[in-house]
Amino acid sequence: KKLGIALVGLGSYSEGQLAPGLVNAEHCYLAGIVTGTPAKEKEWMERYDIPKANVYNYENFDSIAENDAIDIVYVVLPNSMHAEFCIRAAKAGKHVICEKPMAVSVAECDAIIEACEHANVKLSVGYRMQSDPFTNEVKRLVKEKTFGDVTYVSSDASYISRGNPDQWRLNRALSGGGALLNMGVYAIQSNIYGTGTNPISVSAQEFSTRPDYFKETDETIMAQMKFPNGAVGQLCTSHNARGNRLYVSCTDGWIELNPCHSYGPLAGRTSDGNKISFPHKSQQMLQMDDFAQHIKTGSTNFAPGEMGKRDMIIVEAIYQSIREGGKTIPLDLGDMGIVR
Numbered sequence: 367k368k369l370g371i372a373l374v375g376l377g378s379y380s381e382g383q384l385a386p387g388l389v390n391a392e393h394c395y396l397a398g399i400v401t402g403t404p405a406k407e408k409e410w411m412e413r414y415d416i417p418k419a420n421v422y423n424y425e426n427f428d429s430i431a432e433n434d435a436i437d438i439v440y441v442v443l444p445n446s447m448h449a450e451f452c453i454r455a456a457k458a459g460k461h462v463i464c465e466k467p468m469a470v471s472v473a474e475c476d477a478i479i480e481a482c483e484h485a486n487v488k489l490s491v492g493y494r495m496q497s498d499p500f501t502n503e504v505k506r507l508v509k510e511k512t513f514g515d516v517t518y519v520s521s522d523a524s525y526i527s528r529g530n531p532d533q534w535r536l537n538r539a540l541s542g543g544g545a546l547l548n549m550g551v552y553a554i555q556s557n558i559y560g561t562g563t564n565p566i567s568v569s570a571q572e573f574s575t576r577p578d579y580f581k582e583t584d585e586t587i588m589a590q591m592k593f594p595n596g597a598v599g600q601l602c603t604s605h606n607a608r609g610n611r612l613y614v615s616c617t618d619g620w621i622e623l624n625p626c627h628s629y630g631p632l633a634g635r636t637s638d639g640n641k642i643s644f645p646h647k648s649q650q651m652l653q654m655d656d657f658a659q660h661i662k663t664g665s666t667n668f669a670p671g672e673m674g675k676r677d678m679i680i681v682e683a684i685y686q687s688i689r690e691g692g693k694t695i696p697l698d699l700g701d702m703g704i705v706r
């Protein structure tokens with residue numbers, strides 16, 4: 367049986383990526399919607415053949431508990447709303463996918479994890495890269511030491527924001543932060559899968575060149591990390607640059623993905639002259655199918671809540687370092703959130 371997913375928040379990501387990704391999924395399908403915009407109800411019901419009984423708004427959402435057609439609730443709202451809706455979904459007895467960043471604080475990540483544990487439901491974060499074959503090829507090459515030991519990793523995850531200055535991503539109360547909360551979590555992730563380990567310390571700097579536009583949220587952040595095997599890493603995340611790349615330097619060669627964090631097709635190459643190449647598939651389809659299989663068969667959860675929480679611990683350490691003039695902040699993460 368395909369598991370029924372209800373998308374909460376029908377913004378650009380739900381409309382452009384998740385709903386189309388679900389059309390071809392093998393283990394799940396778009397069964398329901400939760401929206402605060404009545405005009406979208408009819409449009410989505412028609413386009414995706416969704417019965418009225420599976421349509422909710424933010425007020426009557428909790429009654430989704432009585433709807434057996436919905437197995438998974440996927441929260442695709444502005445970041446500061448993730449915790450509330452994930453916790454409500456767990457209380458309704460539904461498995462939960464929480465978009466990235468998992469929340470706007472470590473404390474909120476803890477609250478989501480606890481609610482899911484208490485309700486005995488599964489939880490994952492919308493980290494589509496963890497189901498992407500290019501990402502997994504980098505993980506394999508690093509793990510098997512194909513090019514020797516990793517000594518240095520560098521990743522960029524950025525785009526230039528020029529649109530509406532009142533958008534929620536630039537509003538701290540809704541976003542929790544700027545580039546770091548938006549694209550930065552991808553750069554943190556690729557530093558981690560580029561070395562195969564969690565960082566043991568981080569230092570960071572913030573740069574601001576368009577303060578009239580980025581009034582409340584960070585524009586550009588650079589961070590440096592140390593890893594337990596001696597490797598060092600750096601990342602740049604920005605709302606005022608183009609960056610979509612991972613470079614992994616090893617003792618006997620290198621691995622590069624460019625583009626690395628976008629929806630694909632991605633591209634990669636290695637120092638031996640080979641290309642990294644896979645047929646293009648919707649990352650979102652792969653991600654949701656992986657989670658549905660995890661629920662059905664107990665297979666690996668490639669993006670567990672613990673991974674989202676770990677990244678938020680690093681985010682908070684980066685902001686702390688910036689507040690403290692670039693001071694190195696030690697991290698004690700062990701293997702937290704590493705899925706092997």
Ligand code: NAD
Pocket residue numbers: 375376377378379380402403442443444445465466467492493494534540548
């Ligand atoms: P969006 O602005 O396009 O959509 C946001 C949705 O939330 C809209 O349907 C809007 O109506 C609704 N909403 C409810 N209350 C709101 C409020 N107070 N202010 C603004 N909108 C409100 O945003 P999006 O790009 O779809 O992003 C939604 C979430 O998905 C974010 O957490 C974002 O980080 C995440 N996302 C993840 C990826 C990915 O690659 N995994 C890509 C894009 C977005």
